[in-house]
Amino acid sequence: MLKLEAETVNAFIEPCLSVFEKLTPKVGRVVVGAVYVEAMKVSNSDVSMSCMISGSLEGKVVLSMKSDVALEIAEDMVGEAVDFLDDNAQSAIKELMTMVVGNAAVELGKKDLDINIAPVTFSYGFQEQIGSPSCPYPVTVPLLCDLGTVEIDLAFY
Amino acid sequence: MVMNDLTVMIVDDSKLMRTMLTKILESSGYKVVAVLEDGFELLEKYAQIKPDLVLLDVIMPKMNGLEALELLLAKEPDASVIIVTSAGKEANVIKAHELGAKNFIIKPFDRDKVIEIIDQVMSN
Numbered sequence: 530m531l532k533l534e535a536e537t538v539n540a541f542i543e544p545c546l547s548v549f550e551k552l553t554p555k556v557g558r559v560v561v562g563a564v565y566v567e568a569m570k571v572s573n574s575d576v577s578m579s580c581m582i583s584g585s586l587e588g589k590v591v592l593s594m595k596s597d598v599a600l601e602i603a604e605d606m607v608g609e610a611v612d613f614l615d616d617n618a619q620s621a622i623k624e625l626m627t628m629v630v631g632n633a634a635v636e637l638g639k640k641d642l643d644i645n646i647a648p649v650t651f652s653y654g655f656q657e658q659i660g661s662p663s664c665p666y667p668v669t670v671p672l673l674c675d676l677g678t679v680e681i682d683l684a685f686y
Numbered sequence: 687m688v689m690n691d692l693t694v695m696i697v698d699d700s701k702l703m704r705t706m707l708t709k710i711l712e713s714s715g716y717k718v719v720a721v722l723e724d725g726f727e728l729l730e731k732y733a734q735i736k737p738d739l740v741l742l743d744v745i746m747p748k749m750n751g752l753e754a755l756e757l758l759l760a761k762e763p764d765a766s767v768i769i770v771t772s773a774g775k776e777a778n779v780i781k782a783h784e785l786g787a788k789n790f791i792i793k794p795f796d797r798d799k800v801i802e803i804i805d806q807v808m809s810n
Contacts, residue, residue, distance in 0.1 A: 606702060617701055627700070630772075631772025637775075643775070
């Protein structure tokens with residue numbers, strides 16, 4: 530099992546805080562909850578954005594939240610009312626995820642970790658499998674926001 | 687608003703980003719002549735449209751922005767391209783400059799910063 534260092538985890542938390550603040554102020558105050566590890570974790574949220582990464586770290590990063598939280602975030606980003614997670618709303622929160630991982634890659638680059646990012650995939654309506662045989666113990670960071678909880682999962686091989 | 691005749695092509699797989707950049711550019715007097723979703727479309731349509739500037743995302747499905755930049759500049763060495771991306775790691779910035787990008791805009795961006803960089807590139 531890959532042992533994730535705190536500074537690697539922090540490299541993903543910091544961009545979450547800064548990107549949320551800049552793009553979706555409606556999220557409000559964000560408190561970083563207790564980091565945990567759950568064997569073969571399955572997300573308990575119905576909206577997930579997943580991003581495969583390769584290079585110095587291999588695996589995937591997942592940002593997940595309940596659909597009502599996703600709707601509020603999308604509405605804030607798009608700047609108009611959003612009634613359901615249509616293409617426009619999905620595009621918005623996928624972009625949020627891309628920025629989080631992209632900014633994390635910049636931070637990791639400063640620590641001589643070179644990572645490449647694939648396009649973000651969006652899933653809605655089912656609970657994403659985070660843990661896998663190649664990464665049975667993903668690390669989860671809950672971000673407790675005024676709108677609800679957003680979780681970031683780091684599943685590296 | 688300062689009106690000008692400068693034309694811009696936006697290439698980004700994110701609808702939100704295409705909309706945001708279009709609004710920023712149009713509110714600053716630039717004319718957005720094409721809004722495309724990937725590198726293949728850029729390579730197909732650039733020669734017909736010949737914009738003064740291309741704003742090009744990096745992380746896109748099918749063909750990423752750096753691959754598209756390399757292929758575009760091989761065919762159109764005078765094309766002016768600014769990379770607009772959240773993948774602003776040093777290696778990408780260096781590669782984009784080596785390939786011939788005029789500048790780099792990091793997402794999330796401020797409207798004023800976007801216009802400052804575009805104005806700077808276009809004035810050169």
